[in-house]
Amino acid sequence: MPELIAKSALAGHAPVTRLQTTLAEGSAAPITSVAPYPGRMDRVNAALAPLGLAFPAPNGQTRQGAARLIWTGRDQAFLIGAPAPDGLADHAALTDQTDGWAILTLTGPVAEATLMRPVPLDLRLGAFPPLRTVRAPLNHMQAILTRTAPDAFEIMVFRSMARTAWGELTEALEVLAARAQTA
Amino acid sequence: MRLTCPLCGERDRREFYYYGSEDYLNRPAPDAAPQAWDDYLHNRDNPAGVTRDLWYHDMGCSSWLVVTRNTVTHDILAVEAVADRKGGAA
Amino acid sequence: MRYSGLKVITEGLFGNKGWKPAWRDPAPKAEYDAIIIGGGGHGLSTAYYLAKNHGLTNIAVLEKGYLGSGNIGRNTTIVRANYFLQGNSEFYSHSMKLWEGLEIDLNYNVMHSQRGLINLFHSDGQRDAFVRRGNSMINQGDDAILLDREGVREMLPYLDFEQTRFPIYGGLYHPRGGTARHDAVAWGYARAADKRGVDLIQNCEVTGVDIENGRVTGVQTTRGAIKARKVGIVVAGRSSQVAAMAGMRLPIESHILQAFVTEGLKPVIDHVVSFGMGHFYISQSDKGGLVFGGDLDFYASYASRGNLPMVEHVMEAGMTLMPMIGRAKVLRSWGGIMDMSPDGSPIIDKTHVDGLFIDCGWNYGGFKAVPASGWCMAHLMATGESHPVAARFKLNRFATGHILDEEGTGSQHNLH
Amino acid sequence: MRLAGKGLIDRSTPVTFTFDGRSYQGYRGDTLASALLANDVRLVGRSFKYHRPRGILTAGSEEPNAMVEILEGNQQTPNVRATVQEVFDGLQARSQNRFPSLKFDLLGINNLAAPFLSAGFYYKTFMWPRPFWEKLYEPLIRRAAGLGSLSGRHDEAQYEKAWAFCDLLVIGSGPAGLMAAWTAAQAGADVILAEEDARMGGRLVSDNLRVDGQPGADWVEALLDDLKAMPNVRLMPRTTVTGAYDDGTYGALERVGLHRAPAPHLPRECFWRIVAGQTVLAAGALERPIAFPDNDRPGIMLASALRSYLHRYGVVPGNRITLIANNDAARATARDLMAAGVKVVAILDTRPDATALEDCPVYLNAQITGTAGHLGLTAITFRHAGGTATLETDCLAMSGGWNPTVHLTCHMNGRPLWREDIAAFIPAEGAVPRLTPAGACNGTFSTAGAFRDGLAAAHTALAALGRPAPDMALPMAEDAPYTITPFWQTPGVEGRQWLDFANDVTTKDVKLSAQENFRSVEHMKRYTTQGMAPDQGKNSNVAALAVLADATGRGIPQTGTTTFRPPFVPTSIAAMGAGGRGAGFAPQRFLTSDQASRDRGAPMIEAGLWYRPSYFPKPGEKTWLEACNREVTMVRESVGVSDVSTLGKIDIQGRDAARFLDLVYTNTFSTLPVGRVRYGLMLREDGHVLDDGTTARLAEHRYLMTTTTAAAGLVMRHLDFVHQAFCADWDVRFLSVTEAWAQFAIAGPRARDLLATLLGAAPDLPFMGVTDVSLGSTPARLFRISFSGEEGYELAVPTRYGEALFRDLVARAETMGGGPYGMEALNVLRIEKGFITHAEIHGRTTAFDIGMEKMVSAKKDCIGKAAAARPGMIGPDREQLVGLRASSAMTAGAHLFTPGDKVHRETDQGYITSVCWSPTLSAHLALAFVKDGRARHGTRIRVVDHLRKIDVLAEITDPVFHDKEGAKLRA
Numbered sequence A: 001m002p003e004l005i006a007k008s009a010l011a012g013h014a015p016v017t018r019l020q021t022t023l024a025e026g027s028a029a030p031i032t033s034v035a036p037y038p039g040r041m042d043r044v045n046a047a048l049a050p051l052g053l054a055f056p057a058p059n060g061q062t063r064q065g066a067a068r069l070i071w072t073g074r075d076q077a078f079l080i081g082a083p084a085p086d087g088l089a090d091h092a093a094l095t096d097q098t099d100g101w102a103i104l105t106l107t108g109p110v111a112e113a114t115l116m117r118p119v120p121l122d123l124r125l126g127a128f129p130p131l132r133t134v135r136a137p138l139n140h141m142q143a144i145l146t147r148t149a150p151d152a153f154e155i156m157v158f159r160s161m162a163r164t165a166w167g168e169l170t171e172a173l174e175v176l177a178a179r180a181q182t183a
Numbered sequence B: 001m002r003l004t005c006p007l008c009g010e011r012d013r014r015e016f017y018y019y020g021s022e023d024y025l026n027r028p029a030p031d032a033a034p035q036a037w038d039d040y041l042h043n044r045d046n047p048a049g050v051t052r053d054l055w056y057h058d059m060g061c062s063s064w065l066v067v068t069r070n071t072v073t074h075d076i077l078a079v080e081a082v083a084d085r086k087g088g089a090a
Numbered sequence C: 001m002r003y004s005g006l007k008v009i010t011e012g013l014f015g016n017k018g019w020k021p022a023w024r025d026p027a028p029k030a031e032y033d034a035i036i037i038g039g040g041g042h043g044l045s046t047a048y049y050l051a052k053n054h055g056l057t058n059i060a061v062l063e064k065g066y067l068g069s070g071n072i073g074r075n076t077t078i079v080r081a082n083y084f085l086q087g088n089s090e091f092y093s094h095s096m097k098l099w100e101g102l103e104i105d106l107n108y109n110v111m112h113s114q115r116g117l118i119n120l121f122h123s124d125g126q127r128d129a130f131v132r133r134g135n136s137m138i139n140q141g142d143d144a145i146l147l148d149r150e151g152v153r154e155m156l157p158y159l160d161f162e163q164t165r166f167p168i169y170g171g172l173y174h175p176r177g178g179t180a181r182h183d184a185v186a187w188g189y190a191r192a193a194d195k196r197g198v199d200l201i202q203n204c205e206v207t208g209v210d211i212e213n214g215r216v217t218g219v220q221t222t223r224g225a226i227k228a229r230k231v232g233i234v235v236a237g238r239s240s241q242v243a244a245m246a247g248m249r250l251p252i253e254s255h256i257l258q259a260f261v262t263e264g265l266k267p268v269i270d271h272v273v274s275f276g277m278g279h280f281y282i283s284q285s286d287k288g289g290l291v292f293g294g295d296l297d298f299y300a301s302y303a304s305r306g307n308l309p310m311v312e313h314v315m316e317a318g319m320t321l322m323p324m325i326g327r328a329k330v331l332r333s334w335g336g337i338m339d340m341s342p343d344g345s346p347i348i349d350k351t352h353v354d355g356l357f358i359d360c361g362w363n364y365g366g367f368k369a370v371p372a373s374g375w376c377m378a379h380l381m382a383t384g385e386s387h388p389v390a391a392r393f394k395l396n397r398f399a400t401g402h403i404l405d406e407e408g409t410g411s412q413h414n415l416h
Numbered sequence D: 001m002r003l004a005g006k007g008l009i010d011r012s013t014p015v016t017f018t019f020d021g022r023s024y025q026g027y028r029g030d031t032l033a034s035a036l037l038a039n040d041v042r043l044v045g046r047s048f049k050y051h052r053p054r055g056i057l058t059a060g061s062e063e064p065n066a067m068v069e070i071l072e073g074n075q076q077t078p079n080v081r082a083t084v085q086e087v088f089d090g091l092q093a094r095s096q097n098r099f100p101s102l103k104f105d106l107l108g109i110n111n112l113a114a115p116f117l118s119a120g121f122y123y124k125t126f127m128w129p130r131p132f133w134e135k136l137y138e139p140l141i142r143r144a145a146g147l148g149s150l151s152g153r154h155d156e157a158q159y160e161k162a163w164a165f166c167d168l169l170v171i172g173s174g175p176a177g178l179m180a181a182w183t184a185a186q187a188g189a190d191v192i193l194a195e196e197d198a199r200m201g202g203r204l205v206s207d208n209l210r211v212d213g214q215p216g217a218d219w220v221e222a223l224l225d226d227l228k229a230m231p232n233v234r235l236m237p238r239t240t241v242t243g244a245y246d247d248g249t250y251g252a253l254e255r256v257g258l259h260r261a262p263a264p265h266l267p268r269e270c271f272w273r274i275v276a277g278q279t280v281l282a283a284g285a286l287e288r289p290i291a292f293p294d295n296d297r298p299g300i301m302l303a304s305a306l307r308s309y310l311h312r313y314g315v316v317p318g319n320r321i322t323l324i325a326n327n328d329a330a331r332a333t334a335r336d337l338m339a340a341g342v343k344v345v346a347i348l349d350t351r352p353d354a355t356a357l358e359d360c361p362v363y364l365n366a367q368i369t370g371t372a373g374h375l376g377l378t379a380i381t382f383r384h385a386g387g388t389a390t391l392e393t394d395c396l397a398m399s400g401g402w403n404p405t406v407h408l409t410c411h412m413n414g415r416p417l418w419r420e421d422i423a424a425f426i427p428a429e430g431a432v433p434r435l436t437p438a439g440a441c442n443g444t445f446s447t448a449g450a451f452r453d454g455l456a457a458a459h460t461a462l463a464a465l466g467r468p469a470p471d472m473a474l475p476m477a478e479d480a481p482y483t484i485t486p487f488w489q490t491p492g493v494e495g496r497q498w499l500d501f502a503n504d505v506t507t508k509d510v511k512l513s514a515q516e517n518f519r520s521v522e523h524m525k526r527y528t529t530q531g532m533a534p535d536q537g538k539n540s541n542v543a544a545l546a547v548l549a550d551a552t553g554r555g556i557p558q559t560g561t562t563t564f565r566p567p568f569v570p571t572s573i574a575a576m577g578a579g580g581r582g583a584g585f586a587p588q589r590f591l592t593s594d595q596a597s598r599d600r601g602a603p604m605i606e607a608g609l610w611y612r613p614s615y616f617p618k619p620g621e622k623t624w625l626e627a628c629n630r631e632v633t634m635v636r637e638s639v640g641v642s643d644v645s646t647l648g649k650i651d652i653q654g655r656d657a658a659r660f661l662d663l664v665y666t667n668t669f670s671t672l673p674v675g676r677v678r679y680g681l682m683l684r685e686d687g688h689v690l691d692d693g694t695t696a697r698l699a700e701h702r703y704l705m706t707t708t709t710a711a712a713g714l715v716m717r718h719l720d721f722v723h724q725a726f727c728a729d730w731d732v733r734f735l736s737v738t739e740a741w742a743q744f745a746i747a748g749p750r751a752r753d754l755l756a757t758l759l760g761a762a763p764d765l766p767f768m769g770v771t772d773v774s775l776g777s778t779p780a781r782l783f784r785i786s787f788s789g790e791e792g793y794e795l796a797v798p799t800r801y802g803e804a805l806f807r808d809l810v811a812r813a814e815t816m817g818g819g820p821y822g823m824e825a826l827n828v829l830r831i832e833k834g835f836i837t838h839a840e841i842h843g844r845t846t847a848f849d850i851g852m853e854k855m856v857s858a859k860k861d862c863i864g865k866a867a868a869a870r871p872g873m874i875g876p877d878r879e880q881l882v883g884l885r886a887s888s889a890m891t892a893g894a895h896l897f898t899p900g901d902k903v904h905r906e907t908d909q910g911y912i913t914s915v916c917w918s919p920t921l922s923a924h925l926a927l928a929f930v931k932d933g934r935a936r937h938g939t940r941i942r943v944v945d946h947l948r949k950i951d952v953l954a955e956i957t958d959p960v961f962h963d964k965e966g967a968k969l970r971a
Helices: A041-051 A111-115 A159-182 B034-041 C005-013 C041-054 C089-100 C102-106 C124-139 C149-155 C182-195 C239-245 C308-321 C366-383 D032-038 D106-112 D132-144 D175-186 D216-228 D303-313 D329-339 D447-465 D507-515 D521-528 D541-552 D594-599 D624-637 D657-664 D712-726 D751-759 D799-815 D823-833
Strands: A016-018 A021-025 A031-036 A061-064 A067-073 A076-080 A092-096 A101-107 A133-138 A141-149 A152-158 B002-005 B009-012 B017-021 B050-056 B064-070 B076-081 C031-037 C059-062 C117-121 C145-148 C170-174 C199-201 C206-212 C215-221 C224-233 C253-262 C272-275 C280-284 C290-300 C329-340 C347-350 C356-360 D010-019 D022-028 D067-072 D075-081 D092-095 D160-171 D191-194 D233-236 D239-245 D249-255 D269-281 D285-287 D300-302 D320-325 D343-349 D367-372 D379-384 D387-392 D395-399 D402-404 D417-419 D424-426 D435-437 D498-500 D604-607 D610-613 D640-643 D648-653 D677-683 D689-699 D702-707 D733-736 D741-747 D770-775 D778-783 D792-798 D879-886 D895-897 D910-918 D923-931 D940-945 D950-957
Touching: A016 A159, A021 A159, A031 A041, A031 D733, A041 A067, A067 A133, A067 A141, A092 D648, A092 D733, A101 A111, A101 A141, A101 A159, A111 A152, A111 A159, A133 A159, A141 A159, A152 A159, B002 B064, B002 B076, B017 C290, B050 C290, B050 D712, B064 D712, C031 C041, C031 C215, C041 C059, C041 C182, C041 C366, C059 C224, C089 C102, C089 C124, C089 C366, C102 C182, C117 C124, C117 C149, C124 C145, C124 C170, C124 D895, C124 D910, C124 D940, C145 C149, C149 C170, C182 C199, C182 C366, C182 D521, C206 C224, C206 C239, C224 C239, C224 C366, C239 C356, C253 C308, C272 C308, C280 C308, C290 C308, C290 C329, C308 D249, C347 C366, C356 C366, D010 D032, D022 D032, D032 D303, D160 D175, D160 D447, D175 D191, D175 D216, D175 D269, D175 D447, D191 D239, D191 D269, D216 D233, D239 D269, D269 D447, D285 D303, D300 D303, D303 D320, D303 D329, D303 D395, D320 D329, D329 D343, D329 D395, D343 D387, D402 D424, D435 D447, D498 D507, D498 D541, D507 D521, D507 D541, D521 D541, D594 D604, D594 D799, D624 D640, D624 D823, D624 D910, D640 D799, D640 D823, D648 D657, D648 D712, D657 D702, D657 D712, D689 D712, D689 D770, D702 D712, D712 D733, D741 D751, D741 D799, D751 D770, D751 D792, D751 D799, D792 D799, D823 D910, D823 D923, D879 D910, D879 D940, D895 D910, D923 D950
Parallel strands: C031 C059, C031 C224, C059 C199, C117 C272, C224 C356, D010 D092, D160 D191, D160 D269, D191 D233, D269 D435, D300 D395, D320 D343, D320 D395
Antiparallel strands: A016 A021, A021 A101, A031 A076, A031 A092, A061 A067, A067 A076, A101 A152, A133 A141, A141 A152, B002 B009, B017 B050, B050 B064, B064 B076, C117 C170, C145 C170, C206 C215, C215 C224, C253 C290, C253 C329, C272 C280, C280 C290, C347 C356, D010 D022, D067 D075, D067 D092, D239 D249, D249 D269, D285 D402, D367 D379, D379 D387, D417 D424, D604 D610, D640 D741, D648 D702, D648 D733, D677 D689, D689 D702, D741 D792, D770 D778, D778 D792, D879 D923, D879 D950, D895 D940, D910 D923, D940 D950
C-alpha cells in the first residue's frame, strides 16, 4: 500500500490580491470538536487546563500558543492546533473535524468591506473585534468566521463548498477593486 | 426581521428555519388519545397577535428557539432556547 | 344591464353616462336563509352558485372590508388543474371546466387566458414525479405533455440552459393552464350574484356566531345581529379567528406569501413558467407587468407584508433561471395571508355545529379553486352533503390519517 | 435652452449622447432630462394606453412620462427615467412604446377611440366568441400594452449585494436630513446618509435658497466636506432607500455604474441591506400636478421641476412660461425665472384671495379650461376672476401643492393621516418603529422648519441610542408659512383631465368608477388602474382620492388611501437577485473524486447540491445505457468502486446515545453489538417515513449514523429538535462528519480480493460489520454493507486522502476487470435488489407501505409511532411497495390499472417509482406502489404512461428481484 497523498480543499487556488487585500487558503490542524456533556463543564475545563485553555463563551475563543479553542455552536467548540488532552473524552464528545472544513483567510484593508457583501453581520471593528468567532452564513453556506486581527479574517466553510466560497469572495473583492478604480 | 439568538446575538431572519407553533414541544404520551395527537400535530390557535413558535438557528449555533412575537406587528418579544426552558427535558 | 362589445360602443358614444352600478349596496336584513361570511372570491362564488344552482336567493354575503379585499386581490393569478392525488385532481379538474365557461356564465370578462403552464424539472427524479402527476391529469381527463430539454428550449428559449445552477431537464406542459385577471373574478361573481338577488354587504364585520343547542341561528356583526339557519365561513386568511367564534380550533396556520409585479414591458413571457427547484413562478400580465412569486416567508403572520430574505431568494431564482429579466424593475410587492393546512389541501366541510359550514385551508392555491370551491361549498350548504369532487376535503382527515399531501412534506403547515 | 452661468453642472466636461439615434451634447452633472431640455427636446415619450405625446413632468424618480430605453451593447434597459439617468459620453437612449416613431405613432389612434376605452371597458367585452379571447383579443391587447422592452438576452452584467450597519440611517439629504446627520455625527454615532440623487442637498441645491447668508449649494458643499472627513459618517449618494422592513432593516438601491460607461467588474447597481438602530426619514415632498383638460402635453411641468432645471442645471424648458398654482410657494418659480431673464407670460393662481406681487400679469381664481399643441404645448385657455383668456405659452409650470413623501412609513402597514391645513397626508406616528420623519416628508415645508425638524429628529434618535445630544446651532434660512387652498381639477368642463399620466387615468375614469359603485378607494384604484403605473401614483393618488371623494360625497379622510408598498422606486430584479445568476443560486458541493471522474469523461449530475458521476463511458459506448449495463455487470461479476461520500454521516456519542437512537429510529439500536451495523428506519412525527440508512456502533457509547444524501440536513435538524425539545438533559452529543470523511463503496464478488491487495490481507468482517483499518499511515474505517446486493464494503478515509484513495481503488479494480461505477448503475443495482430511495420514500410513504411495519418496535416509543397507527395510514386501501417485471420497457411515473379496467382516475391502482433494464435478469424491472399490492404478487397489472406512450402488462412480484435470500451479501 503506497502512502495516500493528502490534498487540501483549495489546492491549486493561488492567492488573490486586490486593493492590498489577499484571499488565500489557510490551514489548521488538527481540529477536534469538543462537546461537553450536560453538567460537566468544570471537568471539561479541568481537562483543558494543561493546554492553558478553557471552554470559550459563545462567539469567543480561548488561546494559548498555537492552540486555540473556538466556539462553534450550542455546547460545542473546536480545539485547533493541539490534540485533545487526556481525560477530555470522559466529559465531552470529541469528534475529529480536521478534514471537514476548508479554511480561507482574508487579510488587508478591505477585508471587512469584502466580507460585508456575503456575510449578513455587523463586522465593524467595534461590533466585531479581533478574536471574535461566530457561526454565520457566507451567502448560502454555513461558515465559522473569526476576526484574527483588525484587518484579517479566517473563514471556515464545509470542505465540499470551498470552491463556491472562494468564488464568491473573489468576486466581492473584484467588485470592490472596480469600484475603487472608478470612484 | 431580526431575532436575538440567546447564544449568537441579533441576527437576520434568513439565518433561521421556522417550524411552527410551540405546540410541537408538548408531545403527548405515546398512549395518549388520538385527539391529543391530532391537536399536537395539526390543530392550532393561530392567533392574530402574540404567539410562541419554534425557530432553528440553522446557519448559526443549531439551537432550537421559542420565540414570543406578535403575528400582526412582527414585534419580537422574547427568544429563549428550547433546551434551556424550565421542565423542558422529557 | 348586459355587458357586450356593442354596449361598450353605444355607451362610449353617449359619454359613458349610462353605466349602472355593478352591484347594489343593500342594508342588511334581519334574517336570511343563508349567510356567507367573507366577500372574497370563494365567498362570492359560493353565493353565486347557491343562487344559481340551488335557487337560494334570500342570502347575504358579509364582508368586513370591500368586496374582493382578501387574497382574490393579492395573488399571482394562476389557473391550473395539475394535481396528482385523488381528491385533488377531480376537484381542480372541475374548477378548470368552470373557468372555461366563466365569462359567458357571468357576463363578465375575467380575462381567463389559457396560455399554458410549464413546470420545469431538473433531475430524473423530478421528471418521474412530474410524469406521475401528468398521468394523473390525463387519467382525470385533463391535459399534460412531457417536454424534454429541447422541447422546453423551443417554447422558452430565454431560459438559461447553460449556466443555471439546476440544469433544465425538461418540463411538464399543461396547455390549459394559464391566468385570469384576479379582481375581475371577484367583481364578476359579485355582479352576477347581486343580479340574482344576493345581498352583498360590505364594511360588515362578523363579531360573533350565534349557536343554540348545537345549531347555528345567526351572526353578530358590526351592523347588528343577523339571523340565518345556515352560515358558511369562507374567510381564508382569517379562518382561525372566525372559526374560534364558533368554538373551533382549526388545523390552520396563517402565513405570508409575497408576490411581485414589474413595470410594464412589451411581451417577453407568453406562458406561465414554474421553477420548482427555486420556488419561483412567473407570467406576464396583459398590461405587460411580469407577475411572479416564490415561497412563503415561512413564519406565521397576519401582517400582509413580507421581509427581504424571501424577496431576495425569489429574485435570485429568477436570475438563475431566466437572467433576461434582470433589467426588469419590480414595481410593487405585496403579501397575502394564506391559510396553511397540515397537508397542503383545503377543507370544505360541515362543522360540529348544525348549519355551520366551513371552506378554508387553501394554502396558496386558492385562486384557481374559486369556481369549484364556491360550487362545492354551495352544494354542501344547500344539500348538507359533500359534493363528490370535494368529498375528501374533510376536517377530520388529519385525525384519521387520510392525508392529501401532494408535496409529501408532512404535517408542518408552512411546508406546503 | 441652457442659460449661461447658471446651474451646478460641470461645464468643463461636455459629454455627447444620443436620443433616438440623434446626437446631443450635455455636461457632466446633467440628467438625460436636463440635457434634452437644454437641447430643446420636449417630446420624449408616449403614454401607456392612448399613446399621447409626452414630455418631462418632473425632475426626479417619480417621473411618470419621460421613460426611455438605455442601450448598451446587446442589452437594453427599459423604463429608465430620463430625470434620473445621468448623461455620460456614449450614452444611448431611445424612446419607447411607439411605432414607427416618437413623432408619428400608429397607436396614437387609441386616443381617438378613447370614449370606448373608458375605465374597465375590457371587463365588459371581448367575451364572445370564447376562443377569440386567446386567439385575437388578448394578443392584440398584449402587443399594445407594456412600455419598454427587454433585450430577451441573458443579463450577464455585474450586480452586487451588500450589508451595512449603522446607529442612524438618514434617508434624504435636504435640510432636514443634513441637519439630522450632522447632529448625530457630532454625537459620535455611526451615521449613514442615503440620498437618491447624485448630488446631496435636496431643495438646497435645486432652489434659490440661502443658508446662513450663503447660497444653499455652497452651504451644502461645506457641510459635506466636514461630513466626509468624519470616520463615523458614510455618505451614500445615488442610493434610494426602497423599503422599510422589520426591526430596522431597510433595502436600498445604489446606482453604482449607471452614470458612466461600463467597466469590468463594476456593478451596475448594488442592492444594500441596511440595518439601522434608528432612522430619520427626511425624504422630502413631491409636488403634485393639477387636473385640467389636456394637462398632459409636453411642456406642462411641475413648478418645482422648473426651478430644479433652472438652478441645478441652468436649463429653462421654454421661452414663454406660464405658471398655475394653488399655493404661495410655487410662485417663487415665476420670480426665479424672471430674475434669470426668462419671459414669464402670466401667473394663474387658482385662489380667489391670493395677492399679486410679481412683475407679470397675475390672474386670480384662475382655472385652465383647455390647452393646445399636438407634440408640445403652444397655448392655454383659462377662466379667471375677470373673464376668460387664451395665452400663447410653450411651457406651463403647475403646482397643486405638495405631498410629503410618506411612502416608507406605509411599508409596515402604517396608514398616513390627512392634514387639512396643508391638504396632504403625513406619516402616522410610530408607523415604522425606530423611525422619525423630519422636514417636508413630515409636513414641514419651510427650510428653517426642516432644519428644526432635522435637529429634533436627531435628538429623538440619539436619546433612543443612549447618546447625549450635542449643542447645535440652527442655520438661518427662510421660514415662510405654507399656504394652500386645495384645487384638484377644473370643474364643469368637457375634455379629459389627466390624473395618472403614466396609466392614462383621467378624472372621468374615477367618476365612472364611482358611478358603477366601485366607490371604495381600492376598488377605484383597481378598476381604473389609477396609481398602478411605474410612478405608483406618486404624482396622482392624492388628487384621484380627492376626485373620488368629490364624486362620492365623502371627505378625503373618510375615503381613505391606498397602501404604498415596497419598493419606493422600481428596483431591478438583477440587483435584488445579485449573485443568483448561473451557479450562484446555491453552493456547489464537489466530491474529492470529482476531478478523477471528470477526467474519465463522466457526465456529472446534481444531487442534493453535490455533483455525482452519472456513468463512466468507455470508448465505443454510444449511450449511457451501454455504459450503465457494463457497470452493473461489472459489479455483479467482478468489482466496482463508487464514491458515496455524499451520504450524511453523523457521529453520535454519549451514555444516552443508544437511548437517543431508540427514540428516533423505529427499530432498536441499544441492542446492536459494538462493531456491527444495522439498517434503521426513521419516521416523521406524523408517521410517514423521514429517512433510512445504516447506523454503526463504533463503541459502547458511540454510533455513526448514515443518512441519505438528500435528507442529510433534514435529519440533522430533526435530531437537534428531538434532542433539544425532548431530552436536552440526556448524555448525548452529535455532529455531522459528512465532510470529514471520503467514503467509497467497493462492491462485487471480487471486492474482498481488491481489499486484500489494499490492506495486505483479506478483511475478516461479517456482513454488517465495521472495523478500523490502516492504509499505510492513514487511518481508515471499513464497513461491510451493501446497497448493490453483492458482497460490499465501504471504505472511509479522512477527506484529504479521498482523491488519492479513489484513484487507487479504481486502478486496483481495473486490474481485476472492475472499475468505477456511477449513479445510473448504482440505481439499477439497488432496484434489482429492491432497495428503496427517496423515489419510494417520497414523503407520503408509511412503514406499512414499504412492508416495514414490523420494524416499528412494539416494545418502545419512537418518533412517529402514534401517528403511524392512524387508520388512514395502514390497511389494504393503501398503495404498497411491489416489484414489477415486464418484457418491455416501463417508465417511472406510469400509473397502474387492473387489466380490463377502463383507464381512469377512479380505477387507478397505483404508480411506478423506479424503473430499470436489468442486465442481470435480462428483464425490465420496476418498483411500484399498488393498492393492496402485497396480496397481488403473481398477478398482472397494466402499466400506462400517457405522456410517453407506454401501455404494457407487467407481473407484480416481490420488490427484491436479485438474490432474495441475501446469500451474496453474506458470502
